[in-house]
Amino acid sequence: LQLVVLISGTGSNLRALLEASEDAEFPARVVAIGADRECEGLALGEEFGIPAFTVPFTAYESRDAWGEALVEQVRRWNPGLVVLSGLMRLVPPGVVDAFSPYLINTHPAYLPEFPGAHGVRDALAAGVTETGASLIVVDNSVDGGPIIAQERVPVLPGDTETSLHDRIKPVERRLLIQTVLDIANSHLDLKELSA
Ligand SMILES: N[C@@H]1O[C@H](COP(=O)(O)O)[C@@H](O)[C@H]1O
Numbered sequence: 001l002q003l004v005v006l007i008s009g010t011g012s013n014l015r016a017l018l019e020a021s022e023d024a025e026f027p028a029r030v031v032a033i034g035a036d037r038e039c040e041g042l043a044l045g046e047e048f049g050i051p052a053f054t055v056p057f058t059a060y061e062s063r064d065a066w067g068e069a070l071v072e073q074v075r076r077w078n079p080g081l082v083v084l085s086g087l088m089r090l091v092p093p094g095v096v097d098a099f100s101p102y103l104i105n106t107h108p109a110y111l112p113e114f115p116g117a118h119g120v121r122d123a124l125a126a127g128v129t130e131t132g133a134s135l136i137v138v139d140n141s142v143d144g145g146p147i148i149a150q151e152r153v154p155v156l157p158g159d160t161e162t163s164l165h166d167r168i169k170p171v172e173r174r175l176l177i178q179t180v181l182d183i184a185n186s187h188l189d190l191k192e193l194s195a
Pocket residue numbers: 007008009010011012013014041085086087106107108169172
């Protein structure tokens with residue numbers, strides 16, 4: 001299974017996928033890394049010998065125009081699955097049409113709780129005692145697509161956004177790697193899940 005992973009930040013979840021795919025038994029390969037801006041995670045391309053590209057959101061006059069350029073770039077790698085891993089952009093309908101349901105996203109909350117760009121912060125502000133991590137199929141809603149996998153994560157007294165996010169990320173990684181495994185081994189059918 002060929003993966004293209006799209007990021008906007010540090011890429012710690014991407015690193016987990018890259019490390020997993022170094023195992024010859026792992027049935028998936030990250031074939032390219034893409035980003036909507038210059039960001040730290042792009043350096044993982046050089047470290048792991050994987051091509052990396054940037055489609056800078058700010059270089060396009062509209063989200064749709066950015067989406068068209070992104071689709072063109074991603075299609076070059078003929079992915080069986082496109083993974084949004086910390087891509088901090090709402091992808092336009094053109095991207096969803098091009099790849100969904102083989103377009104998945106990780107989210108640092110227990111959806112449908114706390115969708116959107118500030119899931120960790122919103123959970124803290126709400127004063128909940130538990131939040132979580134979710135993996136979803138991307139559709140044209142804001143984090144409202146079919147849920148593939150999710151798990152609860154406790155919010156501890158004294159938590160900051162960073163400490164809570166650092167507790168959520170390892171769960172996201174585990175769900176992401178297990179999901180890629182299940183898709184590659186045909187144990188999970190995203191088309192069926194999205195029907
Ligand atoms: N949208 C969220 O942003 C974070 C990205 O982390 P990283 O993989 O760039 O470290 C992840 O928690 C992801 O769910």
